Amino acid sequence: MKKFLYILLGLVLVVIIGIAALLALVDPNQFKPLIAEQVKKNTGRELVINGDIGWRFFPSIGFTLGETEFRNPQGFAEPNLVRFSNAELSVSVMPLFSQQLDIGNVSLNDARVFIQTRKDGVSNLDGIGAQASAATSADENTAEQQPQSNTPESAPSEPETTPSQESPAAGWTISLAGVELVNASAVIRDDKTGAMTDVEQLNFSLTRFAPGEWTTAAFDVRGKNGELNFSAKGDTELMIAPTLDGAELKALTLDAQAADKVNKIESVTLTMDQFRVGDWSALTFSAKGEIPDLAFDAKGETRLKLSTDFNLASVEGLSLNSDVKGNALPRPEMKIGLTADATYDVAKGLATLSAFTTQVDEIALDGNASFKAAEIPVIRFDVHSDNIDLDAFLGLDKAAKAEVKKEGDSTGTAGTGTDGSGASSANTAQVDKNKEPDLSALKVLDVAGKVAIDKFKAGNAKVSSVMTELVVNKGVLNLKRFDAKLYDGTINVKATIDANGKLPRYSVTKHIKGVQVKPLLTDVAQFENLAGTGNIDINLSGTGLAEARMRENIAGTVKINFADGAIYGVNVAEMIREARATLKGKKAEYVKEERKTDFSSLTSTMKLGKGVLSTNDLHLASPLLRIDGEGSTNLVSEAVDFTIMTSVVESSQGQGGKDIDELKDLTVPIDVNGSWSEPKFALNLKELLKRNSNKELERKAEREVERGLKKLLGDKADDDQVKDAANKLLKGLFN
Known part of the structure; x- marks a missing residue:
């Protein structure tokens, strides 16, 4: 037992003697100038060590370092880029006696990092390492320019250095195994945008700091950006290049979360197999969370490459799939898919999306697009689709069928509110009719593009071969072109919407040629009372896009020219026979005929203004009849007030086989009253007697x-x- 105690006492004495030798022979403060010199050489920045460097003997041999500051250049809001209150360094003992400082691990406690971008775009991160590179290049150029000589006389004499002049750390070398940040904080401030990120806690570890060798890096961070709280953690294998601009990564993983009062990002994940400038990297990513009225779950993968000049980022084989649901969508749940290749030019701030295809449920698009970052973003696109059915996509067809069924099931209480008075429904409709659409986005976009659609359905109107070209700039939407085939005819539309005034202003010109009118009106307006081949020219303008304002303020003209058609719901020939019989004091012979009036041409110029549509040149011609009409309809109340003058102009067999030759030259006035939904036709006997001199x-x-x-x-x-x-x-x- 005594021998064991003697051995233990001997070991303690050896340790004490060793520690005493270290304290006597090696003063760690002598490394301050060397450390500062190496930092200056490699970064071009000042490192100020205010505290003392002392020995640490537990739990391992090393140094403790007091308050230290890594300075910013002049002109920034805080003097230091990095500051920490204390640091600990573990060292290898034996190399110290050979003037070699092998630092095992550097631990920085309570560090603070301050990163600022000024309004002029200059950052305190700019230029780190640039001065060292410049100094190295200058030294190389100087060495090349120095004359070479082998004669002793030409060799420059070395200045004699006395012991008192010799640097205390001369001849020492330093190596660093790793770096660890514990409970660090940071502020990232951008004065150009006014954005500020406050990193409340940051932990970081680097297992080895050795340029040209692989090391493992890991971090976790928690902070706040505005009202958004975030946290993230990740790890990777890292190779630090000697020049600090050729770093490589491999096996990168990243997990993050974020939330504020209205948003919750449950998870964002990213993995990368490797990253090296000029080479392709494989990425996978996912995101899941909720924003107001929308929940999403997205996953994707792609390949990424950064050019050697750091100016061009390329994405190849991007594949993204997302499930979304919420009240903000046209459907309760939707599936969205995207495949594309993309590039981003850093110098131009230009992102391009080429050869993309996207699938939103049953709607598919393909084409290309670009986005240029600017004060007003610049967006360009060229898109194509085989088939788009907006009614089915938005559920409008189902809503229309449900509305028809509801009207059919109503039993006299239709039009009343929940309390039976009808006030609630009326008030809601009135509010909706006066609500202007939000067009503020038109003022912050510069958009130009083309859309081609093979088949398209909207508002139950069916068109094909659609070609659209539009421009949005400075608050003005300009529909430069909308061409399509429409019900055996063609349509051409141009329109503008100017959102810069108190109320939006609009204008539209539309030319429809050779369109079959009845199927068009049946599909769009459920109006089946007019048939024929139609040509329509529309030139309209107005102020305000709310339904009520459009009816009140719309102005312009609508010219129609229909051929080979019919007006359903009224048989004018039958009404003429009735008028003739009345003038004779007899009762007209009843013949069952279809309630329609055929015509060879129907023309009219309708004028709109002050909430009224009027015409004074309605003209219908057929081999049997001539119809001229005039009148108006109120666009607000939908009341109708027209008078139609009908004459038999030829000796011909009338509709239904009834001979009406004897009615030639008789003019019959017909009043059209009521409303759009329920027009009423009646014979005007007073006008009949006034206009016809019957011999x-x-x-x-x-x-x-x-x-x-x-x-x-x-x-x-x-x-x-x-x-x-x-x-x-x-x-x-x-x-």
């Missing part, structure tokens, strides 16, 4: 008057004065 009726009336006078007056009925009085009476009745 047969007058002669019949004259004979009846003469017969009555003879019965009453006898021979005096033949007196000229009596006849004149009778004629004046008859003319007053028919005029």
